[in-house]
Amino acid sequence: MKTSLSALSLVLAIALAAAAASRFVWLLPLLAVALPYGTLAIFLAGLSWRVVCWSRSPVPFRIPTVCGQQKSLAWIKSARLESPHSTPGVVARMALEILLFRSLFRNTRSRLEDGPRLIQREAKWLWLGALAFHWSLLIILLRHLRFFVEPVPKVAVLLENLDGFFRIGAPVLLVTDVVVLAALLYLLQRRFRDPQVRFISLFTDYFALLLLLGIAATGVWMRYFARVDAVAVKQFVLSLTIFAPALPKNPGPLFFAHFALAGTLAAYLPFSKLMHMGGVFLSPTRNLANNNRRKRHINPWNYPVKVHTYEEWEAEFRDKLEAAGLPVERP
Amino acid sequence: MESKELIGEAWFERVLRAYPPQGAKFLGTEPDPFRNPAGHTIRQALRTLLDELYQDMDRDRVTQALDSLMQIRAVQGVAPSLALEFLFQLKEIVRAQAGGADWDLMNGRIDDLALIAFDLYMKYRERTYEARANEARRRVFLLGRRLMADAPPAWPERGGR
């Protein structure tokens, strides 16, 4: 409870501080210039440092977690996706893992039990919640391209049209806005409700969720309720992208809360568990083929070790070998 | 009927409290018998025991339910008193719910359960010792077998009585 509260206060503090600071003109350069460039620099440097760290550590052994039949005898059908024996199989396995969260999905059995009653698997909800969140986030990020690029890229327009498919309200309600909030709230409540997950949750787990929730909430608030001047925001953002920052014409405290939270996320990401985003690509139990006996894997630091040689062994047990009539090298 | 169910819930909760709190929550919520064997067994057993307690105390059914419970408890590294405590906890719960005459009957029945449970607990403790001894024997199976092979094939006649 204490950790989740401190995470909540931290997120609120960042948002409020940014909103309050936007009232003071002399603080604007800090908020509108130093913050985005600073956090972006930290994000890029941190990200590359992290990836370099990971890639500097070699993969000494080929240790896939095999989840299906190996490719062995010709007449036994091998599981190409769950136990890939070649690169295309590995790519497909990784794609399933990254795009559809294959492993999380694995846990989907529901069962008629005692009663009888149908049990809903929590794990299935976790898969759904995680998938809904990540896909919405991706679409929302792509939609944000319209603030960064002029003319607005086709993909952003297309996504926005699809997203607003239901044509409800004005401005049009975007599905992903609803989904991302719902998914985040689901993920957050399960950290409180599920006793196991609550037990293992750390400050960072709450902080990441609340931060994302803060960003989504301020964004939604701006779009649907506060009706922030999108043109002014775009002009400001565009000026940032060409490294000629022009201070925004009063887009309001809400925008700066959103902006500061997003900056915080960018700066925080490389130092947190959110790096799973990049790490999943490198996971040696998933991104290697199960062709261990077919193709030798090289360990770059393979070093000679002290072994017990046959000669030493024969010398120690010579009497016994001879007494038992077993052949020896040096009679 | 309703009070019986209340008792059942209260009892299950009490039994789970002998586990570490986090584990107890888990045992209490996961319904799949293959993924949660201990919790499933406990719930099933308690339900049967409670039914019998309120009906005819069928000895076979009671023994069967206690059997599966004691099998789990006997390898949970707790003192025998703690392993059997849940039956005495039931007394408290029932007393709070049941009236005078009813209570005397229940009290006696729960004592019966405790005696059966004690026998079963001992049965399973003994079974662990047997299983351990057998395991040790199996490990050096061939050694024994070879020794036996070297022994004289049959006992010679010694005569006399």
Place this chain on the structure above:
Amino acid sequence: MSQPKPEQLVQIQYGPQPRDWMDPAVEFRKGTFCYSALAKNLNYLGLPNARDWQPFDEDWKLPPDWKRIILDGMKERLEKFRSFRLFMDICVRCGACADKCHFFLGSGDPKNMPVLRAELMRSVYRRYFTLAGRLLGRLAGARDLTEDVIKEWFYYFYQCTECRRCSVFCPYGIDTAEITMIGRELLNLIGCNINWVLEPAANCFRTGNHLGVQPHGFKDSVDFAVDELEELTGIRVDASINRKGAEVLFIVPSADYFGTPHYYTFLGYLALLHEIGLDYTFSAFASEGGNFGLFNSHEMIKRLNAKVYAEARRLGVKWILGGECGHMWRVLHQYMDTMNGPADFLEVPVSPVTGTRFEHARSTKMVHICEFTADLIHNGKLRLDPSRNDHWTVTFHDSCNPARAMGLLEEPRYILRSVCNRFHEMPENTIREQTFCCGSGSGLGTDENFEMRMRGGLPRANAVKYVHQRHGVNLLACICAIDKATLPPLLEYWVPGVEVAGVHELVGNALVMRGERPRLTDLRGEPATQAEAVHA
């Protein structure tokens, strides 16, 4: 959180309940841990800090600079294993793994949730190797490395059987076995190891096998089995040892020629390989396929495994055949070639009976006997009478390593369906890649750890019980030496009436050998079934 009720306070708890998991608290209760390794074994293997101690001692007699040793060891391994570094960094604590561990299911101890077992290590990693952890400490999920943390590591890293079931369900493939292996390596640096791992390792290093059977003892065992097989079948098979120029070197786990029910599998091998006339030899030097180095350190894996290729080279064989064993096959499949290869002095394995080229083993040159036998059966090279196994109603336990490291799922099933008439699978989420561990793998199958093993094995036993009650299953077939040693007591406790056997024991029963005399008994010496009596 709510105040405890009075009746909660009088409850006797399972030891002290820590405030949260970051406060290390371990109680070494009888029946739930393994004894420490004897100094003689450490000395023989040249491992550090050999001494007399036990986990329940207050003072573990750690070396004075133990903390530096551990932290240096961590640093070294973070730089050597991407798996380790990555798995320290990317866990999001989603909890998907929590209820996948048999020890958690059987014991309810939250630190047996794979995520928390790994957090025991991660918390130390954060404290000493990440900026956030160094600055923010506990808030960042970091904690100091203390002797109590070491004790906790010991308790929980020796309460993980490295079965990798959790890794199947993790969205990032985080493999607790990897973390446990590194954890044990680190503990090993300061001399905190268990005898059930170190003694077999020392024995294996010295004599060639875990049991410390010396060459003449090995020969006696094999000869004895040859004699017994002759009594059972009327056929005298030839089982040579250390014979140069054989086509195939056959390596089995040592329990196969010493323990039961392994021994009946050994008889099955002998019968099968004789019947097809394979030109093979055993080795008294490489008289162990198992490798307890896997439960100790990567270096020890390599040290113990070296003899396999060395002996194949010395004897001049063409390829290597491996018997039924679990972790042995994890090493052979995933580590051997990398560590001690390339085996360029061997040939790509070809079955001399069917002509099948085992392309999938073209580099390592070692074939699993189930692959070999399945190929024989598929090509119609064996005369089989499955009714000879009619006294058994069989189910198959996928051993963790052949399943989750190799994907050896169909071969043993194909064999079983060919050699017995009654075969039933256990429920879906307890077999194949989701198989539950026997609860005693990775060197935890000790007598003193018996109660913990019974708890860890409960999920497996529960699934067996289901098919026992539903289909009358009375035999659990498996292909792992540890399974064969530890499933019998597990089932004796939880599901009496179900026996354990190797797949090749059933092959040996069903195999109709040329010139054999009517089988009056199965390989166990039990009277043959009704059908068999008619057949005879």
